[in-house]
Amino acid sequence: MFWAYIDGSRRKIWALLTDGTIWAYRAQAVTLTAGTIRIGSASVYNANWVVFTAPDASGNYQVYKQNRATGQVTALTTTGNHTDLQINGSVAAWLTDGTYSDYCDLDAGIAGPVTARPLIWAVGHSMLANYATNRQPPLPDKVASALNWPLANFAIQGAGSAQQVARAGLVATTLTVTGNTIPASGPVTITAVTPNDFIVSAYGPRSIYGWLGGVYGYLTWDSVAGERFWRATAGDAVPISAGATWIPDVGLAFSGVALIWTLVNDDHGSAGRAASLANLNMIVAALKSLGKRFVILREFPRTTDTIGSASRADIDALNAAVQAAYPNNWLDLMPTLYANAAPSDATAVSQGLVPPSLSAGDGFHLGNAGNDLATVAIVNFIKAKGWA
Known part of the structure; x- marks a missing residue:
């Protein structure tokens, strides 16, 4: 033996x-x-x-x-x-x-x-989370379905890049719970998150699985109960230290082709732009050595980011910096959207904004028609790279 x-x-x-x-x-x-x-x-x-x-x-x-x-x-x-x-x-x-x-x-x-099937995994904000009813299914689901690949979606609405790297376990994160004890069953309230709060979402409950003080379970937030940790299976109460280490269960992430759309909710001034790029670099560095297969999607300007405004200059500078850093992985969806815009979209197109007819009604997030066009563009990009 x-x-x-x-x-x-x-x-x-x-x-x-x-x-x-x-x-x-x-x-x-x-x-x-x-x-x-x-x-x-x-x-x-x-x-x-x-x-x-x-x-x-x-x-x-x-x-x-x-x-x-x-x-x-x-x-x-x-x-x-x-x-x-x-x-x-x-x-x-x-x-x-x-x-x-x-x-x-x-x-x-x-x-x-x-x-031999790669995995699609998504990291980002509402453009990839898309939980609104008029944006279903979300864009990553459509891409995964078109490729017939599995999907792991880490995106969450309202999140900035710092929250994304914390959710994906790329920075050391600690949690403190009431009484410094994980109960035998049921939830315990989280009283502190360091270095940044990645649990809260203004768009409803979201669950994140992982280990807290060595106990497997999941984190939730809602507007009534706040932030809580729930152990996955009942057992003995476990005392933990204040500021106990949180290790997210990233599962199959980092092993396939990544969709990265994660910077629009950051501060786009020069200092914020540097922090955004540092977080983006951290995400890319975490990808396993499978040819670093990832797609970085251009951030869209909001309807208030009209040409000539300071906010538009900031978002344009952010996009230019990201494109310069990752020219071979950069995908701008705007040309695809403009090619399919309605005549009524002419004013928005002239301002470099999302065509309203392809948006979810807010002139910024993509609706179902916009996501369908984005899916084709992303799948074609992946296939052109020889990744599918």
């Missing part, structure tokens, strides 16, 4: 033998705690499956799934070297030879079909 995984009652669940074969045991009695567990190399799990890697005769790591009810192990890969296991619902994902993500729907038959 090369190695074996043993549960808390010292029952062997599976073993890797010296000849490279897997010997599986029945696993229906196993209780696994939340989070990622490590078995020899790496493994992840959900209620029905454990997915793990093990070295083959050549020293490359192959991916296997084990049915937790029957103990049956099925090989999902036989060639290549596979790392960075992730799981999201019934879909497992991993990197193959460090160049792209493979996905497998674990529930889709014994063979576990594997397809």
Whole structure:
């Protein structure tokens, strides 16, 4: 026997033998705690499956799934070297030879079909969140559907770039809760967030999953109850320090093609512009080394940002700085919108604003028709790059 995984009652669940074969045991009695567990190399799990890697005769790591009810192990890969296991619902994902993500729907038959499908993940503000009823489905959903790719959407309405990097776990963040204790069940009120508050949204409840003081759960905000942490499963009360570390569960983010539209709610003056660019650089730096595949979308001027105004000069300067920093990843949707504008949009177009006929009624956010046009432009951009 090369190695074996043993549960808390010292029952062997599976073993890797010296000849490279897997010997599986029945696993229906196993209780696994939340989070990622490590078995020899790496493994992840959900209620029905454990997915793990093990070295083959050549020293490359192959991916296997084990049915937790029957103990049956099925090989999902036989060639290549596979790392960075992730799981999201019934879909497992991993990197193959460090160049792209493979996905497998674990529930889709014994063979576990594997397809090389990148992930779309979105980070930004209301242009990508789009929770309003006249902007459904949101733009990232439309892009993911057009490409037939999975989606992870981190966007939230009203958020600035500093909130976005905090939501995505790119800066160290701490939370303080009432009584410095996570209760055995139910919520606890959050009394402080450092360095910046990324939970609050003026547009209704939003949930963010992750670990607080080592306890898995989620954060919520609403106008009545305020900010709260809810543990995912009941257990013993857990004392935590004031300013306990918050680690968001980013799941499959940073592993595919990113849509980044995140700066319009920032201060666009020279100091604010520098901070915006620093946050944008942080997001780009976090992308895994899969060719740094990302699309940065031009920020639109608001209806008050008319040509000649100070606010228009600021937003134009921000866009110019971002385009100069990332010329190969910059996408301006305005030409597409102007090419499809209605005659009644002439005044707005002359001012470089969003055509009202393609907006959600506010002359700024895109409506369904505008999002449909944006989807085509984004998908074409991704395909032209050879990413799809």
